[in-house]
Amino acid sequence: MIAAYFVLLIPFAGIIFFAIADSKSDMGKINVYFNAVCLLATLWLAVNVFNHGTILSTNKAYIVDPFNVYLIVLTAFVGLTTSIFSAPYMAHENEIGKLTAGRLKLYYTMYQGFMLAMYLVLTTNNLGIMWVAMEGATLATVLLVSLYRTPESIEAAWKYFILCGVGIAQALFGTILLYYAAMQIGDGSNALLWSVLYENAQKLNPEILEIAFVFMLIGYGTKIGLVPLHNWLPDAHSEGPTPMSAVLSGLLLNDALYAVVRNKMLVDGTTHSNIAGYLMMGFGLLSFLVGALFLHRQKDIKRLFSYSSIEHMGMMTFAFGIGGSLATYAALLHMTVHSLTKSAIFVTVGHTAQIAGTQRIEKIRGLIRTQPQVGWGLLIGTLAIAGFPPFGVFTSEFLVLLATMHSYPWLAPLVLLGIGIAFAGLFRHIQPIVYGEKPEGQLPVKANLWPVIIHLGLVLWLGLSIPGFLAHWFSQATVLISGSTPL
Amino acid sequence: MNIGQTDFYTQAILSLAALVGLTSFLMLGQSRLLRLIFVFALQGFLLTLTTSLAAYSLNNPHLYISAALTLLLKVIFIPWMLRREVLQMNIHRDVQTLKNKTMVMLGGASLMVFSYYVLHPIVQTTTPAMLNALAVSLSVVLLGMLLMISHRQAVAHVVGFMSIENGLFFAAIVATKGMPMVVELGIAFDVLVAAVLFGIFFLHIRSSIDSLDVDLLNRLNEVDK
Numbered sequence: 001m002i003a004a005y006f007v008l009l010i011p012f013a014g015i016i017f018f019a020i021a022d023s024k025s026d027m028g029k030i031n032v033y034f035n036a037v038c039l040l041a042t043l044w045l046a047v048n049v050f051n052h053g054t055i056l057s058t059n060k061a062y063i064v065d066p067f068n069v070y071l072i073v074l075t076a077f078v079g080l081t082t083s084i085f086s087a088p089y090m091a092h093e094n095e096i097g098k099l100t101a102g103r104l105k106l107y108y109t110m111y112q113g114f115m116l117a118m119y120l121v122l123t124t125n126n127l128g129i130m131w132v133a134m135e136g137a138t139l140a141t142v143l144l145v146s147l148y149r150t151p152e153s154i155e156a157a158w159k160y161f162i163l164c165g166v167g168i169a170q171a172l173f174g175t176i177l178l179y180y181a182a183m184q185i186g187d188g189s190n191a192l193l194w195s196v197l198y199e200n201a202q203k204l205n206p207e208i209l210e211i212a213f214v215f216m217l218i219g220y221g222t223k224i225g226l227v228p229l230h231n232w233l234p235d236a237h238s239e240g241p242t243p244m245s246a247v248l249s250g251l252l253l254n255d256a257l258y259a260v261v262r263n264k265m266l267v268d269g270t271t272h273s274n275i276a277g278y279l280m281m282g283f284g285l286l287s288f289l290v291g292a293l294f295l296h297r298q299k300d301i302k303r304l305f306s307y308s309s310i311e312h313m314g315m316m317t318f319a320f321g322i323g324g325s326l327a328t329y330a331a332l333l334h335m336t337v338h339s340l341t342k343s344a345i346f347v348t349v350g351h352t353a354q355i356a357g358t359q360r361i362e363k364i365r366g367l368i369r370t371q372p373q374v375g376w377g378l379l380i381g382t383l384a385i386a387g388f389p390p391f392g393v394f395t396s397e398f399l400v401l402l403a404t405m406h407s408y409p410w411l412a413p414l415v416l417l418g419i420g421i422a423f424a425g426l427f428r429h430i431q432p433i434v435y436g437e438k439p440e441g442q443l444p445v446k447a448n449l450w451p452v453i454i455h456l457g458l459v460l461w462l463g464l465s466i467p468g469f470l471a472h473w474f475s476q477a478t479v480l481i482s483g484s485t486p487l
Numbered sequence: 488m489n490i491g492q493t494d495f496y497t498q499a500i501l502s503l504a505a506l507v508g509l510t511s512f513l514m515l516g517q518s519r520l521l522r523l524i525f526v527f528a529l530q531g532f533l534l535t536l537t538t539s540l541a542a543y544s545l546n547n548p549h550l551y552i553s554a555a556l557t558l559l560l561k562v563i564f565i566p567w568m569l570r571r572e573v574l575q576m577n578i579h580r581d582v583q584t585l586k587n588k589t590m591v592m593l594g595g596a597s598l599m600v601f602s603y604y605v606l607h608p609i610v611q612t613t614t615p616a617m618l619n620a621l622a623v624s625l626s627v628v629l630l631g632m633l634l635m636i637s638h639r640q641a642v643a644h645v646v647g648f649m650s651i652e653n654g655l656f657f658a659a660i661v662a663t664k665g666m667p668m669v670v671e672l673g674i675a676f677d678v679l680v681a682a683v684l685f686g687i688f689f690l691h692i693r694s695s696i697d698s699l700d701v702d703l704l705n706r707l708n709e710v711d712k
Binding site for chain 1: 608621692707
């Protein structure tokens with residue numbers, strides 16, 4: 001359990017360090033160190049869970065089980081690689097005068113603040129604290145979205161703040177209703193602890209829990225970016241600094257989905273009807289299709305990939321909604337490969353925008369001729385996210401399709417159609433960007449592409465063969481969520 | 488339900504719920520910003536009263552802390568901050584023209600009915616008084632949203648946002664006798680940070696569009712211009 005405290009304490013120390021640090025010091029590098037140490041702590045935690053199973057801290061405030069531990073490691077990993085990318089990127093933004101040193105300091109402080117909020121969402125056993133941390137993640141990132149202080153970025157941040165704030169308030173109402181239902185069967189002090197609720201799920205009042213789940217799905221769904229609550233997402237992703245888009249897409253959306261799935265586990269234990277599943281399937285499929293269609297009309301490269309995030313989050317929500325062991329396994333795998341691929345893509349997109357000096361798709365051309373590494377990185381990343389074999393996204397999407405055909409065959413054509421539309425939508429924009437003629441005077445920039453290579457390598461590996469311990473882990477998490485073993 | 492037969496605490500909670508609901512409607516129809524902020528402070532004060540009453544009758548001392556937090560944040564700090572902002576921007580004399588006020592008020596009334604409808608299944612497991620209190624808090628949440636939709640000033644958005652929090656708090660106190668202390672502290676911390684961030688944002692919005700009218704925040708959309 002000590003490992004879990006370390007995971008929370010390291011980013012906390014990071015916040016304090018950057019808040020008082022001298023803004024002339026090499027903050028980018030120090031940020032990398034903080035995230036690296038945190039990744040080590042999460043690996044330590046993972047080994048503990050691997051050997052001893054679910055860990056519940058003595059005061060029951062924290063719980064680490066197979067479901068959240070892999071998300072914790074993923075969060076730390078993406079946090080680390082994004083910080084490696086962000087150090088030279090932000091230094092470049094500082095050099096060209098888009099940012100002052102003071103705002104750079106704010107950026108690093110809030111980066112650690114965001115990481116802390118993410119770890120707290122994942123490790124806490126208290127559903128109330130989960131809400132507080134989720135709101136904390138919004139508050140930490142809202143000033144980062146408006147970091148450039150352009151009118152567009154301020155508008156995006158205001159929209160993000162208001163929509164997510166109001167949305168997540170619904171989740172608090174759901175949590176209060178859940179607490180109310182729990183108060184009727186037991187004492188108040190433990191009644192918001194997930195582990196206690198899960199044991200007593202049978203006794204909770206199903207009617208109240210159904211209403212509570214609707215509120216929670218809408219609340220956390222705003223953060224997942226479910227249509228029609230997604231409006232903030234493309235704006236926040238396109239106007240904030242690119243490393244922020246990478247962690248928002250790769251981590252925040254996953255963790256919001258995690259919160260929904262945790263609550264779904266309670267509701268399923270109580271109601272024995274699939275009401276929660278149907279709601280998630282409906283919202284998920286709608287987001288998937290709308291996200292795929294909107295890919296076609298994007299003009300801004302970061303907006304393009306944020307709609308791709310909406311589409312993929314929709315698919316995961318849909319898969320968790322289907323329930324069964326196969327669909328759950330697929331959704332867990334998809335969460336992993338999507339955050340790895342999407343953060344890699346945002347890294348290359350960041351460099352692309354710096355090379356071209358703009359985010360407008362029609363003005364970015366000839367990437368491979370200007371800087372082959374970035375061009376190929378973007379192309380391979382796009383292939384991976386569009387679900388091409390042999391990448392991991394293909395495996396997980398194929399499993400989702402398989403589960404759909406198994407449980408709801410009449411929905412399978414819609415899923416296939418969505419995948420096709422999304423593929424066309426991505427490629428009609430990316431193909432001229434990477435191939436096309438190079439405009440006059442376009443020069444390469446200093447880029448660190450190791451994060452991209454590592455991420456895409458992992459996604460490729462997961463597509464070819466899932467290593468034994470990871471497969472074991474996914475199976476354990478699947479058993480926890482769906483109650484039966486996959487395959 | 489016969490009001491006369493219920494105990495003093497239930498009666499007081501019911502009247503306070505009615506008053507909190509009333510303040511939400513007052514905010515909805517308000518076209519002057521300073522008065523809007525005053526009504527918001529009033530709602531915060533009613534919430535403080537409810538919390539202290541619950542702390543006293545249920546003998547639950549930790550609720551006194553949350554009452555004090557509500558008093559400091561929602562009655563003093565946030566209204567003070569918003570008032571200062573409005574006076575500085577010199578917009579306190581502007582009368583906002585609310586488009587179709589009647590429709591907004593009717594919409595508010597139907598939201599209240601809708602809240603009762605949504606929460607009706609709960610009545611089987613609880614007292615009618617509790618249903619009333621919960622339904623009023625849900626409608627305060629929904630009316631806060633309607634306030635944000637119908638008013639075009641950033642200040643009004645903040646008031647709507649915070650009044651949503653008020654509704655949630657009311658639900659937590661009345662239905663569950665307050666959340667666990669650590670959660671309540673966390674929520675208060677979030678509200679405080681949010682209030683400070685709103686203050687920072689006013690500064691940014693003012694310097695970028697030279698106004699606090701959110702209709703001017705319209706650069707980002709999917710439609711080509």
